[in-house]
Amino acid sequence: MIVAVVVVLAVACSNDDVDTANSIFPKKEDTIEKTDFDKWLRKNFADPYNIRFHYLYVDQNSDMGYNVSPADIKKSIALAKIIKHVWLDAYTELMGEKFLKEHCFREFQLIGSAQHKADGSIVLGFAEGGIRVNLFQVNNLDPTNLYIEQTSPYSSSNAFDLNRAYFHTMHHEFAHILSQLKDYSTEFRGISAGKYHTADWVNVKDEDAGKEGFVTGYASSEYNEDFAEVFSCYVTDTDAMWQKRLAQAVTAANGDESGKKAILAKLSIIRNYLKDSWGVDIDKLRTIVLRRAGEVSTLDLETLN
Template identity: 85%
Template sequence: MKTIKFLLMAVVVALAAACSNDDVDTSRSIFQKGEAKADSTAFDKWLRKNFADPYNIRFDYLYIDQNSDMSYNVSPADIKKSIALAKIIKHVWLDAYTELMGPDFLKQHCFREFQLIGSAEYTSNGSIVLGFAEGGIRVNLFQVNALDPTHIYIEQTTPYGTSDAFDLNRAYFHTMHHEFAHILTQLKDYSTDFRGISAGKYHTADWVNVKDLNSGAEGFVTGYASSEYNEDFAEVFSCYVTDTDAMWQKRLAQAVTAANGDESGKKAILAKLSIIRTYLKDAWGVDIDKLRTIVLRRASEVSTLDLETLN
């Protein structure tokens, strides 16, 4: 009996020792364990230099379950792809606003946190969540693992996603400008005249059935814009800022009904853009056309960036 007890105790001690050696090294893991040590990696130091110090923005590339909707099954973001995306976001998004407005604009008004998720969130209605912001504090970006740093693709000709390539414009740039538009309008409201342009035409319950190719005829730049007027505002802003001129002109052309040449949809989109242009200038001092020029130039430069070296 004593021998059995001794053996059991030996097994317990051995198991305990084995378990103690299996603790995750959080400095290298894609999962967050408690509070990560500040500046524990070269990437952390780069993020502090380029996100935290100049903009007060935290960049979460490790998976933090509290920052994810637990009703979805998602995967963590790959570290190398997170580095590439962080450098892209800095060049195309952060530096674009800073070039136009100076360093304090985003520091004062931007969301405080990015959370990267490796996979997409698929909703019950068949749509994909490209990103979302919570209370103007954090923006979640998905599908990071679909990013291929060696084959960067940014759509230049059509706004309707006909290419099979992973389009950074649709996946990230459009989403970030869209969510930032929400932050700005929550801080300072825009003219109620905007709501009246498409009053009675919004598809609150069934917007997912409105295809982007058909939305223009009703006065919406995308199907999602038809969901309600706040989303409509953010979609017009983000589409205009990230569309090349060829893409924007195609949106307007699709808004003209081919059968009878009805331009009411096109006129509605242009009326919305006019209100947005005035709002940004009067409320924030932002020239949307200058911003667009900077964003498009910086987007065209992404393919020339070193997306691996942390300098």
């Protein structure tokens, strides 16, 4: 009796035709009509770098524990062009296309809103297993009024800073990928051993972190984040901003420079690591990144060519 039921069910299933026109399942990617933006992304991200750029909301690419909003299309186009010029083209100018094609994350996911954590911090971006980087607050971007901080790493300006929101974040996440592929010297973690604020880093203000040897409060969370923060701050800070970080790391009351010396020691290890392990000259990279960041205001952020 049971066998008969199974046979009937099997036959019934085999005779059901799938209504593809009204299916709840998404069409295969190659059957979806491509927009001009899709074609531009393929030309500038997928073909040269093997990077998929998700500007439409993909729920499995975000943390379902947070309420976030999709990214505006026009602002996504502007950000994609900015990322290409300031980030992708910077590494390509220094190292060639092969470097990023072999080592870069494979996906971008744009999110319109911020992701607020229970501890009061805001997630500016994160890399999922070195495969995908999520960038938030895209809807805060105003393509007609772009702002990139040039003078202070502790600016209290209410302007939406592209450097802090995107450039710094992307270099930070890329530093994680490189260090996961090839480890850096264990001497790095010993410089600030015993000083990391694993549980309460969110309470460490950026302005105060330097005196303990950290470029930012987040750098004080643990040594891998410390590594990524020193790298990303140095690459994206103008000289004026970097010098202010170092000056803030000196205790004015007694002239104690231990914090400044710790930061410079970390930078030295990172400089040697990048050169010896990857052939990357961090100072040349920084020059290119800062130059390209200064060119953002001249970019056409609407035309897809």
